[in-house]
Amino acid sequence: MDQLLNSLDQETSDITAHRQTAALKGLPLFLRDSQEKLFRNCLVTQPEEEQTKGLTVGILTLLEDDDRPAPQSVVSVALVVEEEIVLQDISDLPAAFALLFGLIYALNLKYPKDLRYTFETVQKVFMELGTDLSARVRSLKNKLLQ
Numbered sequence: 379m380d381q382l383l384n385s386l387d388q389e390t391s392d393i394t395a396h397r398q399t400a401a402l403k404g405l406p407l408f409l410r411d412s413q414e415k416l417f418r419n420c421l422v423t424q425p426e427e428e429q430t431k432g433l434t435v436g437i438l439t440l441l442e443d444d445d446r447p448a449p450q451s452v453v454s455v456a457l458v459v460e461e462e463i464v465l466q467d468i469s470d471l472p473a474a475f476a477l478l479f480g481l482i483y484a485l486n487l488k489y490p491k492d493l494r495y496t497f498e499t500v501q502k503v504f505m506e507l508g509t510d511l512s513a514r515v516r517s518l519k520n521k522l523l524q
Contacts, residue, residue, distance in 0.1 A: 398471075398472040399470070399471045399472060402471060402472060402475050403417060403471075406495075406496045408518065409495040409499060409514055409518065410514070411493050411495050412492035415434070415490060415492045415493055416436050416437060416493050416496065417436065417471075418436055418437070418439070418458075419439045419441055420439070420440055420441065421440070421442075421443040422441065422453050423443045426463065430458050430461045431461060432461070433458045434459070434460060434461070434490050435459055435460075435487070435489075435493070436457075436478075437455065437456070437458070437471060437474045437475065437478060438456045438458050438463065439455050439471065440452070440453045440454040440455070440456065441453060452470075454466055454468075455467075455468040455469070455471060455473075457474060457478050457481065465477060465481075475500075479500050479501075482497065495512065495514050495515055498511070498515050499515050499518060499519075502515060503515060503518065503519050503522070
């Protein structure tokens, strides 16, 4: 029981990071994009090929492989491009998302079709790089500005 309580206390100590993570994970859901094409959770013991299979551009969260009743702790966060891990040992999901967006922007990669609105929101609403918004993104921007 002490282990569970210590784990929960550790998770809630940085509420800002949890809010940022929840907002980023909820963004594709709100925009009706494919969240599973962007975020993937895997156990550390799984082979790398299995972890990255089918992930063209995304964030891979490696979780501790144990049988504790407490929530699994994050071991590492990595970026995946074309089923290959390109950056790993990133501190948290918000940092990984920012690095992924920067990588896509710097390498001039096309956004995956399943995540078009998510990346358009980051580019045009959060980063203010462009003004021509799709209807879904304009709707989200109007809701955020209310």
